[in-house]
Amino acid sequence: MDYEIVIGLEVHCQLLTETKIFCGCSTHFGNPPNQNSCPVCTGMPGALPVLNRKVVDFAVRAGLATACKITPNSVFARKNYFYPDLPKGYQISQFELPICIGGHLDIEVEGEKKRIGITRIHMEEDAGKLVHPEYEHGVSYVDYNRACVPLIEIVSEPDMRSSAEAVAYLKALREIVVYLGVCDGNMEEGSFRCDANISLRRWGAPEFGTRAELKNMNSFRNVQRAIEYEVERQRDILDGGGQVVQETRLWNVDRGVSMSMRGKEEAHDYRYFPDPDLLPVVVDEVWVEDVRQKLPELPAAKRQRLVDDYAIPVVDAEVLTADRAMADYFEAVVKLFAQPKAVANWIMVELMKLINEDKISITQCPITPQGLGDLLSLIDEGVISGKIGKQVFSQMYSSANNDPRQLIEDQGLAQMSDVGELAALVDDIVAANDGKVKEYQQGKVKLFGFFVGQVMKKTKGQANPQVVNRLLKEKIG
Amino acid sequence: MELYNCSLEELWQRLEKGEVSSLEVTRSVFKRIAEVDETVGAYLEIDEKRALVQAEAADERRRQGQEITPVTGIPLGLKDLLSTAGLKTTCGSKMLAGYRPEYDATVVSRLREAGAVITGKLNMDEFAMGSSTENSSFKPTRNPWDLKRVPGGSSGGSTAAVASATAIATLGSDTGGSIRQPASFCGVVGMKPTYGRVSRYGLVAFASSLDQIGPVTLTVADAALLLGVIAGHDERDSTSVDLPVADYYGGLKNEIKDLRIGVPAEYFGAGLDPEVEAAVRLGCRQMAATGARFEDVSLPHTDYAVATYYLLATAEASSNLARYDGVKYGFRAEDADGLIDMYRKTRAQGFGDEVKRRIMLGTYALSAGYYDAYYRKAQQVRTLITRDFDKVFAGCDVLVAPVCPTPAFAFGEKVDDPLSMYLSDILTIPVNLAGLPAISVPCGFTKAGLPIGLQIIAKPFAEETLLKVAWHYEQMAGWSGRRPQLAGEAV
Ligand SMILES: [Zn+2]
Secondary structure, rough: OOOEEEEEEEEEEEEOOOOOOOOOOEEOOOOOOOOOOOOOOEEEEEEEEOHHHHHHHHHHHHHHOOEEEEOEEOOOEEEEOOOOOOOEEEEEEOOOOOOOEEEEEEEEEEEEEEEEEEEEEEEEEEEEEEOOOOOOOOOEEEOOOOOEEEEEEEEEOOEEEHHHHHHHHHHHHHHHHHHHOOOOOOOOOOOOEEEEEEEEEOOOOOOOOOOEEEEEEOOHHHHHHHHHHHHHHHHHHHHHHHHOOOEEEEOOOOEEEEEEEEEEEOOOOOOOOOOOOOOOEEOOOHHHHHHHOOOOOOOOHHHHHHHHOOOOHHHHHHHHOOOOOHHHHHHEEEEEEEOOOHHHHHHHHHHHHHHHHHHOOOOOOOOOOOHHHHHHHHHOOOOOOHHHHHHHHHHHHHHHHOOOOHHHHOOOOOOOOOOOHHHHHHHHHHHHHHHHHHHHOOOOHHHHHHHHHHHHOOOOOOOOOHHHHHHHHHOOO | OOOOHHHHHHHHHHHHHOOHHHHHHHHHHHHHHHHHHHOOOEEEEEEHHHHHHHHHHHHHHOOOOOOOOOOOEEEEEEEOOEEEEEEEOOOOOOOHHOOOOOOOHHHHHHHOOOOOEEEEEOOOHHHHHOEEEEEEEOOOOEEEEEEOOOOOOHHHHHHHHOOOOOOOHHHHHHHHOOOHHHHHHOOOOOEEOOOEEOOOOOOOOOOOOOEEEEEEOOHHHHHHHHHHHEOOOOOOOOOOOOOOOOOOOOOOOOOOOOEEEEEHHHHOOOOOHHHHHHHHHHHHHHHHOOOEEEEEEEOOOHHHHHHHHHHHHHHHHHHHHHHHHOOOOOOOOOOOOHHHOOOOOOHHHHHHHHHHHHHHOOOOOOHOOOOOOHHHHHHHHHHHHHHHHHHOOOOEEEEEEOOOOOOOOOOOOOOOHHOOOOOOOOOOHHHHHOOOEEEEEEEEEEOOOEEEEEEEEEOOOOOOHHHHHHHHHHHOOOOOOOOOOOOOOOO
């Protein structure tokens, strides 16, 4: 039987604030266990949360970028459950009145555009981390460094109909939160993580089928695999006349299967209620407008603008805008050297090769836009050839020297373009190769290359090839 | 007169004049503790060593001409749910036996900065749940006026200490009457400030939307002095309100001539002990003599207050007490097999019956399918109760009422009947639901010699008016400052 696949996604983004959501502790990753902790984030008796307003700012940013309405009085609620990584026995989250509601995100799969609804975005605190050392049997430790680190959860409508749409949505969403500067988007480290609700229904059926929730997918590839696995699993059940059980399933990356984590009967009753320790979060029009004014250009708009303003191919625009800083870099170079396609090529081929090899971001690139702009101008002016240019480029990169003119001078790499000097050289060579000149003039045109080669040899490759060509043509016809 | 018998106000003035030193006062108080606290049992933890160091520091501060506050060098006790760095904070619970916090509550750091001497930590009903201090995991506290009777609760240690002069003043906390009721049972002044007036940071939560720290003192003037030190906005508590703190002490003697006083009919209903009613009515007549105008008013939703309170307070408590799970601090059951078993046994063994009863009540009130009928409905009724007060306060400045329907009851009298214990909070609970400031001032004694308290309730953040009215009443009535005769004491 054929079924329609229905997918909704819940995405948790760890926010890039300096401090935690309800205390002043650092959010810095990688500190020794429990170093980033205080009475508040370890749930000491009597300690109280105080909201970090930056978190609200970030959540509103994400909301505006996904066309959400901002709730003027949103409310923090307690989600009650027991687990050792949850120091208070409840997580401070939002339930009935989240900060953002009712937005959407446009995606494109195989040329087809589609709008995916966003139900809500809410703010919450992360939990700590359990450590089970292998060498100590029966002992576990808790690290509260991550406890109280701010998250936003972005919940989509069940609008996706294939794993490809789900991945496209995730990629678009990730790109946006990274562009907004609210999240680093790192899926492996879990700062951008996704749960998927999946169900199947017969084509045309009005009701959704019973859904399963998938967790623990830490890459786009795993999201795709896990969804496909789950679709097949449910299809087999339904085809066999069985019923899908509502449950939470954990994706096992190594084995490529998902396993039941807990069923509906074991589902938590979280007993949400408004947190009496926190006041409603009042976000007035002024605040919303302020955030709106400061929103950066979003990826889709930027892509279109690059194509329109610089007449570069759509594919180039896509590559350049995959990273906001990369697009900024491109535009900065174009300002100095107004040949956008050439700039795009240099960035996409030469520059990306080096930074990808070194696994650094464009913001860490040793070559500044000014340096690259100068280099491209020097090539364009004929001071050096394109080939020498690449050599200078890699020197600039490895030495972090952004003065290409100086590098060229120091090493005597400049092209010889002086017509008088080159003409004398050409004369010498023609005079010394009388026989070859005759052969050439009798029709052996391939020999032209020989004469060029001779000039290059004499000039150690620095003669301007265009000038040499012209002079030779004048001399030997 | 022994120094320990003095009021805070008097000691402050004598310290100012250099007639006594803080060290003398502090030694006097610890001598008193040694004499009577074994009988009264107000203290869970006596911190004499550090207190004497603090007393010397206060005297030094005075010698050096540094800033002096009314509590500089004054020995004060703290209810054992205020977090004190390095000093055990048990909340009267086995669950936190031996727990030494790493930080001070905001009120504690304010007292320390003001140069107060901290005598120790005072007994209470476990996690402030109770009206008799009988729910303490550790020991009973006796009413200094009648050792067979309870001191009230949950701040029974705080009020018994002031009544028995084992602290010059103390801090308690009031969630549904936990300062005012034991103050009335022990014949001392107990005040609950407006919700948000005093920071709750470091107050171990029972019911966060109701809890408020307040002073327990011998006189109204002492309450004004102590409140002045602890009140005010705190960035660490989002629910603390950023409003200026008046000079409460300086405002006490201002006139109250044109005052309009409301007497809520519902607070004089069935179940009110005739001796209590007579004492409170007499108090009203005395206040009328100052020229204040009296008016009968109605708070029609009073009957729903107890039910509302026991839904909301327990709901919040069920969540607030989830952190006591044996993982991080405090008690952990030893014979547990795995995580879930550790949770179960830790909480079963660590909490007392009343706490477990309330956790279960609150868990139920918040459960899926019951939330709307219980928690949400209770929130709506809370709004109605608050509106009752708003309406009444449109026409009067303060309300006068009894604190508790009865005087102190005997040990064991209500332990097996939680409902009758809950109902005895009927006259104090509405004030917490509406977040209002209120005070219990001594207004006489029963024939059996038990103290009776008169409750004055004011508008939100009108502590200045509240204290002023209470002070004028106290001056006229003259019941404050009396001391019980404790066994073995030189008469
Ligand atoms: Zn912290």
